[in-house]
Amino acid sequence: MTSSATSTLSSSVLRRIDIKIKPYMESDDGVAAWQIFNTIIPLILCSIAICNLTGNLTLESVVLTPLLFALIILFLSRSFSLMHDCGHHSLFRSKTSNRIAAFALSLVHAMPHHPWSRGHAFHHKHNGNWNRYRGPSALTTLREYKTRNIYSQFIYQFLRHPLMLLPGGFYYLVVKPRAALLLGLIELIYKAVANGLRELSKGKIFNIYSFISNHKSSFFYTKEEGYDTLANSICVALAWYWIGSAIGHWHFWILYSSIMSVSASIMIAVFFVQHNFPGSYASGDEDWSYFKGAIEGSSFLIMPRVLNWFTADIAYHHVHHLSERIPNYRLRKCHEDNLNQFISVKRLQLHQLWNCFSLILWDHESCQLVSANRLGHN
DSSP states (O other): OOHHHHHTOOTTTOOGGGSOOGGGOOOOHHHHHHHHHHHHHHHHHHHHHHHHHTTSOOHHHHHHHHHHHHHHHHHHHHHHHHHHHHHTTOSSSSHHHHHHHHHHHHHHHTOOHHHHHHHHHHHHHHTTBTTTOOTTTTOEEHHHHHTSOHHHHHHHHHHTSGGGHHHHHHIIIIIHHHHHHHHHHHHHHHHHHHHHHHHHHTTOOOOHHHHHHHOOOSSOSSHHHHHHHHHHHHHHHHHHHHHHHHHOHHHHHHHHHHHHHHHHHHHHHHHHHTTSSTTOOOBOSTTOOHHHHHHTSSOEEEOOHHHHHHTTTTTBHHHHHHOTTSOHHHHHHHHHHTGGGGTTSOEEEGGGHHHHTTEEEEETTTTEEEESTTTOOO
16 A cells, blocks of 8 residues: 555545454553552552652652652553553453453542443443534533523533532542442332331332342442442542541541542543544434444644553553454554554644543534534523
């Protein structure tokens, strides 16, 4: 193929079979274990250091605390990306190893892995189909937005402003799973009491074990999600109490809430711009293509090598969506070896990211993401 012919190649004529993927789908336990080690150990050391430094106000703490804060955020980004790979069963070879690593990493982020992984799998299954998946911000359609009053439109835009990522990120990681667990337990107890009283009024013995085994929660899709959230919450609560008792609870929560808020907001922002960008593939159910969703609906973030390391090469998002079984440590190689096939993939520079956050509506008629700011109020 000549260079001129290659330059005109687009995903409209490109086929998945044209892209070499299979050689990169093999996991390596040695590489995976080393990635866990070189992420978690520095993260622990930085966390201990920032706790000690912020205990007393000195010139040293004023200078080093911002640096440690930034390093912790970066290592948390890498940790989350590794946990993400475990959810796709791609980091390690075996499903069991991925599950164990995922649970351990989920404690670092205070976010139960099992329910998150299930939701993320849904995203992969329907990426680019905006009838099925509306992104992490639960976007609405342009038509529905226009029917809202001025106040409702303002609230919609306000909640999706980039600055809302800070409180939103903390809620997403720390608060939301605990709220679901609490509401799920309240529902379980309420129904158990109601059913127990009903059985007793009939002169029957209430089988609490059978009831729990057959109970379908309104807050979890499967029992495993509930168990995972419960186990995660217990371990995380014990860690909160232990660390808080060691350094002071106010000291701990000020550090923890600020670090987790920034960390979560960055992770959500990266995910958002990888699918919400000018010209992104936006289809409905009709004629939707998984392949086009990967090639045209996933961006390639152009970042310095050091940031790619801290995000475990998730910038090569088009490769990841072509096959979620490719581990992060093979994404770059797959991209480079198929470079001529990825001509049509959207390349995003860091200075272009802010523009992506305005694309918070899906116009189902033109099949594109649009900004609410250009519409005015109706």
